Amino acid sequence: xxxxxxxxxxxxxxxxxxxxxxxxxxxxxxxxxxxxxxxxxxxxxxxxxxxxxxxxxxxxxxxxxxxxxxxxxxxxxxxxxxxxxxxxxxxxxxxxxxxxxxxxxxxxxxxxxxxxxxxxxxxxxxxxxxxxxxxxxxxxxxxxxxxxxxxxxxxxxxxxxxxxxxxxxxxxxxxxxxxxxxxxxxxxxxxxxxxxxxxxxxxxxxxxxxxxxxxxxxxxxxxxxxxxxxxxxxxxxxxxxxxxxxxxxxxxxxxxxxxxxxxxxxxxxxxxxxxxxxxxxxxxxxxxxxxxxxxxxxxxxxxxxxxxxxxxxxxxxxxxxxxxxxxxxxxxxxxxxxxxxxxxxxxxxxxxxxxxxxxxxxxxxxxxxxxxxxxxxxxxxxxxxxxxxxxxxxx
Numbered sequence: 001x002x003x004x005x006x007x008x009x010x011x012x013x014x015x016x017x018x019x020x021x022x023x024x025x026x027x028x029x030x031x032x033x034x035x036x037x038x039x040x041x042x043x044x045x046x047x048x049x050x051x052x053x054x055x056x057x058x059x060x061x062x063x064x065x066x067x068x069x070x071x072x073x074x075x076x077x078x079x080x081x082x083x084x085x086x087x088x089x090x091x092x093x094x095x096x097x098x099x100x101x102x103x104x105x106x107x108x109x110x111x112x113x114x115x116x117x118x119x120x121x122x123x124x125x126x127x128x129x130x131x132x133x134x135x136x137x138x139x140x141x142x143x144x145x146x147x148x149x150x151x152x153x154x155x156x157x158x159x160x161x162x163x164x165x166x167x168x169x170x171x172x173x174x175x176x177x178x179x180x181x182x183x184x185x186x187x188x189x190x191x192x193x194x195x196x197x198x199x200x201x202x203x204x205x206x207x208x209x210x211x212x213x214x215x216x217x218x219x220x221x222x223x224x225x226x227x228x229x230x231x232x233x234x235x236x237x238x239x240x241x242x243x244x245x246x247x248x249x250x251x252x253x254x255x256x257x258x259x260x261x262x263x264x265x266x267x268x269x270x271x272x273x274x275x276x277x278x279x280x281x282x283x284x285x286x287x288x289x290x291x292x293x294x295x296x297x298x299x300x301x302x303x304x305x306x307x308x309x310x311x312x313x314x315x316x317x318x319x320x321x322x323x324x325x326x327x328x329x330x331x332x333x334x335x336x337x338x339x340x341x342x343x344x345x346x347x348x349x350x351x352x353x354x355x356x357x358x359x360x361x362x363x364x365x366x367x368x369x370x371x372x373x374x375x376x377x378x379x380x381x382x383x384x385x386x387x388x389x390x391x392x393x394x395x
Contacts, residue, residue, distance in 0.1 A: 037107070046108065057114055064120060110139055173208045198240035228297070232286065324385050342372065
């Protein structure tokens with residue numbers, strides 16, 4: 001194993017965003033696979049390494065490893081699986097044990113390539129699939145489709161479905177209008193096909209790659225509306241991840257980001273609170289929420305999803321109103337019976353869709369909870385303009 005350098009090394013992203021004066025994208029290799037697996041273990045999170053498939057990310061470079069030189073890349077993947085899961089009698093399992101972790105890390109997923117597409121990716125992916133599935137048939141492989149809903153995506157989606165891959169990785173950095181208009185896209189996916197990993201997504205306030213993109217409330221609400229469709233289709237969407245996570249307020253390469261920080265403090269964006277509210281209110285089973293028999297995905301400028309939680313006995317309803325007008329809605333919950341009680345409603349809102357948090361105003365847009373009455377199965381709620389509301393009802 002090679003010793004890691006303490007120097008910062010530039011990578012293919014180091015030129016920075018257009019109009020950004022500083023090259024702020026460097027890597028130190030300060031976190032190895034062993035530390036990564038330990039971090040996942042500490043967080044009680046499933047590890048998902050993404051490995052080089054012999055192609056650079058095709059968004060910004062076109063570095064291609066010849067097919068006759070791919071064997072070492074495939075072997076790296078096999079070695080990593082053995083390092084993570086292999087018995088201490090194996091070569092790489094022994095190395096893991098020597099580092100202090102004789103137990104398996106029980107890795108179950110592995111990504112092959114990131115934002116790759118086209119025939120060159122398919123032929124390299126097939127090499128990985130054959131080698132990994134032969135030796136480790138249980139390993140779920142994450143397969144790339146590129147970085148946007150363009151013609152390359154449609155080619156890759158079709159090709160990967162024909163290959164019957166485990167999980168397809170979709171990335172979306174799009175405008176608010178795109179997220180609002182596509183909240184129902186997964187309603188029409190093949191339920192018998194591969195699972196979907198929404199591996200990267202974030203709403204752009206201006207355009208993709210622009211240094212002027214901001215973490216506005218309206219962008220967060222567009223993401224929330226899209227996420228109601230993700231939640232509604234949890235039978236096929238196995239994972240979803242906003243990206244990127246962290247950025248320094250002065251030394252950044254990309255915006256928007258979920259959390260911003262300087263050398264002494266940090267603040268959470270409205271998009272962070274949307275992610276938090278979905279995470280803390282995910283339930284255990286889907287519940288149907290409709291209006292006139294149809295899913296609520298833009299009707300009267302409202303987007304909605306609902307779940308139940310078998311552990312708490314709660315019904316949880318999510319309602320997004322990204323419009324500039326408040327809405328009054330009545331929701332009938334048959335599970336409640338004819339009784340009077342209260343529900344908890346948590347609302348993320350502001351009077352202006354362009355509202356943001358900052359280091360100086362970190363709490364400008366935050367969720368606020370209150371009670372709302374229930375009368376004979378009916379909840380009457382006011383959905384403020386530019387708001388995301390989560391209603392929790394003990395059934």
